[in-house]
Amino acid sequence: MTSEHLRFRTLLYRFIFFDWLFQDVGGARTPIERHAATQHNRRMSKYLPVYLxxxxxxxxxxxxxxxxxxxxxxxxxxxxxxxxxxxxxxxxTVVITVAWIFLTQPQQP
Structure with a gap:
């Protein structure tokens, strides 16, 4: 759905809250899905300073x-x-800061 078709409430929610950007790692069934969700969340963490x-x-x-x-x-x-x-x-702001710090840390082997 393009942004011109989104309702105002949806846009306002996405402007204030950031959970729609991330995937649930705990809901992944396989290690590959878990890794893909983690990598996706790490890429999306670049938007957390905007929300902060x-x-x-x-x-x-x-x-x-x-x-x-x-x-x-x-x-x-x-x-x-x-x-x-x-x-x-x-x-x-504390939650966003902690999430940003943990998601931007280098991966542990």
Whole structure:
């Protein structure tokens, strides 16, 4: 399916989440399939820094909105919502970073 036929929700999902780029190594039945999936995932790891930048931007944006809402509007519940999303997106950046580090390491014999 070309990108012009994809729905907006699908494009937004693919813009934010990266799991659609990778293959499940655990679902491979043979060593050859497992090796092919691993090699595919290693090739696709070159896109992880792009997602890391996006998630880092979301982390900073959520934190800034939390600070702004807390200082300017004195809305503690709304600011807590933004700070909670800051924690979630910061966790996402850690996951992306760890995946990128492990996938870009040289293969072990």
């Amino acid at each position: 930048r996006r998630w880092s931007f979301l982390t900073v944006l959520d934190f800034a909105l939390g600070c702004l809402v807390e200082r300017a509007l004195q809305a503690t519940l709304l600011s807590a919502w933004f700070f909670t999303w800051t924690c979630i997106t910061a966790t996402g």
